[in-house]
Amino acid sequence: MAAVKETIDQVKEIDVDQYKYGFETKIESVKAPKGLDESTVRYISAQKNEPQWMLDWRLDAFQRWKAMTEPTWAKVHYPKIDFQDQYYYSAPKSTTGPKSLDDVDPQLLETYKKLGIPLREQEMLAGVQSSRVAVDAVFDSVSVVTTFKDELKKAGVIFCSFSEAVREHPELVKKYLGSVVPQSDNYYAALNAAVFSDGSFVYIPEGVRCPMELSTYFRINEKNTGQFERTLIIADRGAYVSYLEGCTAPMRDEHQLHAAVVELVALDDAEIKYSTVQNWYPGDKNGKGGIYNFVTKRGDCRGHHSKISWTQVETGSAITWKYPSCILRGDYSRGEFYSIAVSNGYQQVDSGTKMIHLGKNSSSRIISKGIAAGHSQNTYRGLVSAHRKATGVRNFTNCDSLLIGDKCGAHTVPYIEAKNSSAHFEHEATTSKISDDTLFYCRQRGLTSEEAVALVVNGFVRDVLQQLPMEFMAETQKLIGISLEGSVG
Amino acid sequence: MNVAVMKTKAEQGLAEQFEKVADKLPGSTAVKALRAAAFGKFGALGLPHRRIEEWKYTDLRVGIKDVLPPAVSDQTPVTSGDLIVALGPLAHIDAYRMTFVNGNFRQDLSDWDGATGFEISPFSNALTSDSQSSAIDPSVVTGPDGDATIALNTALMTDGAVVRVPEQASPDKPLLVVFIRAGRTAQLMTVRNVIEAGPRSKSTIIEAHVMLPGAVVDGQTNTLNEITVGEGAEIAHIKIAIDEGKSLHLANSNVALKADATYRGFQYTSGQAIARNQTHVTYLGEGGKLDLSGAFLARGSEHIDTTLVVDHAVPHCESRELFKGVLDDRGRGVFQGKIIVRPDAQKTDGKQMAQVLMLSPDTEFNSKPELEIYADDVVCGHGTTSAQLDDDLLFYCMSRGIPQAEARALLIESFIGEAMDKVEHEALRDALMQYARTWLTNDKS
Incomplete structure (x- = not known):
């Protein structure tokens, strides 16, 4: 009986309306005037002391965005977004100017501490040596601190905020910015290109294996503010990097917009592993509030034998519209996509991936597990394509959905396009509920029904969990077990 | 007729043709109004193109260049000898026969004397009869609303088969x-066929679209089947469309399954410049079963599209789909299969599989198997694969002394044979295999 009590407590802790990251930090901030026009773009650029070329790039994107219309093809429904009723830039007041950790507002440090993200290096060092993670903390529109910079510098790794990269490494930014996700790629990517405020920049030089996990922690705090960050990761020849991304936001009644762009470039023999645990505020149990998460993530396996691996655990956001993709340009390049999308309450998830095979003998693997509970809708949407000249390519796709309760929906919309005969594509998908026999078996062995469901679900998503870095795995496993237990009965 | 909204040359041509033949098309005043309304709808929709999600891979705006005159009261002479030649292996099947030449019913080539268990009449009768006693309402189409090919069918339909299988009937022959x-x-x-299988009846209907050797190769066909399967009834519906590489074949089958009804469909398609088989299945009562399979073979620059929507609207129903495709030269295959499980359709069991063999490097296969599920107590799955012939299998056969060409044929046969095995009528299954073999021996590679 103790287990049941414990489970119920845990459920209460993490159920949709018990979002534990929902607190708000009272902090003074500098904001751009509400609304979006050319002056907003200029304001953001000026705030960041950007060079002219960066401003021109933004303005170009803004012009393109104005000519575009919002996409409506995804299986998500929401009232029309008023893009003029938003703040596009918000920065904690105290962080302007050069910063060391001591200059950072203690309020902010407290916020991250509450979120479980230690920003003081000595605090992190207290842990096991091998599990150190360098963090770039992004608060609303700006990066507040990046840890372990010196140590990374020694290895030749550049890990800094995007604004810093624009100032310090313009040649790299100019070369790679927009080369994977161009300004006009899609509506939200264009919007991001015009108003992106900050984000992380990573460059791993030739032959370097990044000595620690890199991570960015995104926090939306300010009201009515959209967050538009941009991440650019370049792994030069033979380099390796593992990158983690986490995100949370306070609980609010109104919806907030988050439109990020992530670009990954892997040159010859390079490998990038990108993991996301997305836990934006999902809205309350009646579907009120929550983050609109419209994200464009794309990796370019530009070099031969390069590899990009996306792992995502999606539990938050009112609406998720996100398709981390791989362009497999290099011969023998490899793309991987592992995803767990858990939706509860009134969440709507339309997520998946694109594997675009252009290089010969490139291969890809897609494992997607969707779990829908409550009144949520959970859609997998994916594309696997082989170019006419991309001979010998292989793809294996497996997307499974689990439904818990009879008010939710799970959908699968895969596109498979083979333009040459040597492409070997396999796709399989199943949808089911946990079978009564399985549950019966577990219960017969003395497990409670909640425990049994958690066990089965953890088994169901195991393929994906195994891909997560150690730091995230245990947490995620717990998260999934719990948010599902809440749905049983 | 509002020609101004028409965009492409083909759309404009269709409007001109429709105006030209509108008075000659069979039908009462009510039917004429129905046609005009349907064509108005088509005018508003236009030919389907790649920006319409359901037609993403089959763009008729690009595909239809020339508009052909509608065949109205065609009297092309055809003898029963010609018919046998045209039917090929199908000619040997012992069956009642109803024949249409260029879309018009021909009594002289038909023979269903003494048929028990089938009530047969031409659809043109239903169009022209003033009384509603025929009980066939030409305005009833159960397929997706807003489909341009269906609207075009209603506007221009000339004839077809009206087949009824009375309650508990079990005709001795297909x-x-x-x-x-x-x-x-x-x-x-x-053409339009209306098929109604009465409660607890059991029947087999073969629908064959063939051409007379020496006939013009670039014909266009638009066919629509309205099929209702009554309570506890079982119907096997085998659709065959064979052509010589230049024609356009647009086919719709709308199937409604009542409680405990079974629909066993098979679609064999080869040789069209563009072919599209759209099947729309709706379950109206619990315990319905669908077993739909097919084989499509394309070479040259042929393009064959199979599009299915299986709508599980009620609980306790089952659906199975298995499609096999063989593509050669620059042949293109499309498979779009959507399984919908509505909120209350618990205990649904749906499985779908599409597999394609790509024999030449320039072939293309686009597949979109979709699941849309709103009920939790269901088992649904789909799969799709595309690959070339397995070299190891080929090597194995050759190492056993089978010449390469023969080994290839053997492997391809066994590949599509899996789908053909779903056809229960033995002679028919053999005939289908015969078609496939003929296709394979015409292999120029």
């Missing part, structure tokens, strides 16, 4: 409905 293209004039044929 019914073979033959649509032949003959003559040297390229025409657009628009």
Whole structure:
């Protein structure tokens, strides 16, 4: 009986309306005037002391965005977004100017501490040596601190905020910015290109294996503010990097917009592993509030034998519209996509991936597990394509959905396009509920029904969990077990 | 007629053709109004193109260049000897026969004397009869609303088969409905079949679209089947469309399954420049079963599209789909299969599989198997694979002394044979295999 009590407590802790990251930090901030026009773009650029070329790039994107219309093809429904009723830039007041950790507002440090993200290096060092993670903390529109910079510098790794990269490494930014996700790629990517405020920049030089996990922690705090960050990761020849991304936001009644762009470039023999645990505020149990998460993530396996691996655990956001993709340009390049999308309450998830095979003998693997509970809708949407000249390519796709309760929906919309005969594509998908026999078996062995469901679900998503870095795995496993237990009965 | 909204040359041509033949098309005043309304709808929709999600891979705006004159009261001479030649292996099947030449019913080539268990009449009768006693309402179409090919069918339909299987009837032989293209004039044929299987009946209907050797190769066909399967009834519906590489074949089958009804469908398609088989299945009562399979073979620059929507609207139903495709040269295959499980359709069991063999490097296969599920107590799955012939298997056969060409044929046969095994009628299954073999021996590679 103790287990049941414990489970119920845990459920209460993490159920949709018990979002534990929902607190708000009272902090003074500098904001751009509400609304979006050319002056907003200029304001953001000026705030960041950007060079002219960066401003021109933004303005170009803004012009393109104005000519575009919002996409409506995804299986998500929401009232029309008023893009003029938003703040596009918000920065904690105290962080302007050069910063060391001591200059950072203690309020902010407290916020991250509450979120479980230690920003003081000595605090992190207290842990096991091998599990150190360098963090770039992004608060609303700006990066507040990046840890372990010196140590990374020694290895030749550049890990800094995007604004810093624009100032310090313009040649790299100019070369790679927009080369994977161009300004006009899609509506939200264009919007991001015009108003992106900050984000992380990573460059791993030739032959370097990044000595620690890199991570960015995104926090939306300010009201009515959209967050538009941009991440650019370049792994030069033979380099390796593992990158983690986490995100949370306070609980609010109104919806907030988050439109990020992530670009990954892997040159010859390079490998990038990108993991996301997305836990934006999902809205309350009646579907009120929550983050609109419209994200464009794309990796370019530009070099031969390069590899990009996306792992995502999606539990938050009112609406998720996100398709981390791989362009497999290099011969023998490899793309991987592992995803767990858990939706509860009134969440709507339309997520998946694109594997675009252009290089010969490139291969890809897609494992997607969707779990829908409550009144949520959970859609997998994916594309696997082989170019006419991309001979010998292989793809294996497996997307499974689990439904818990009879008010939710799970959908699968895969596109498979083979333009040459040597492409070997396999796709399989199943949808089911946990079978009564399985549950019966577990219960017969003395497990409670909640425990049994958690066990089965953890088994169901195991393929994906195994891909997560150690730091995230245990947490995620717990998260999934719990948010599902809440749905049983 | 509002021609101004028409965009492409083909759309404009269709409008001109429709105006030209509107008075000659069979039908009462009510039917004429129905046609005009349907064509108005088509005018508003236009030819389907790649920006319409359901037609993403089959763009008729690009595909239809020329508009052919609709075949109205065609009298091309065809003898029963010609018919046998045109039917090929199907000619040997012992069946009642109903024949249409260029979309018009031909009594002289039909034979269903003494048929028990089938009530057969031409659809043109239903169009022209003033009384509603025929109980066939030409305005009833159960397929997706807003489909341009269906609107076009209603506007231009000339004839077809109306087949009823009375309650508990079990006809001794299958019914073979033959649509032949003959003559040297390229025409657009628009036909509609209405098939009603009465409660607890059991029947087999073969629908064959073939051409007379020497006939013009670039005909166009638009066919629509309205099929209702009554409580506890079982119907096998085998649709065959064989052509010589230049024609356009647009086919819709709308199937409604009542409680405990079973629909066993098979679609064999080969040789069209563009072919699209759209099947729309709706379950109206619990315990319905669907077993739909097919084989499509494309070479040259042929393009064959199979599009399915299986709508599980009620609980306790089952659906199985298995499609096999063989593509050669620059042949293109499309498979779009959507399984919908509505909120209350618990205990649904749906499985779908599409597999394609790509024999030449320039072939293309686009597949979109979709699941849309709103009920939790269901088992649904789909799969799709595409690959070339397995070299190891080929090597194995050759190492056993089978010449390469033969080994290839053997492997391809066994590949599509899996789908053909779903056809229960033995002679029919053999005939289908015979078609496939003929296709394979014409292999130029």
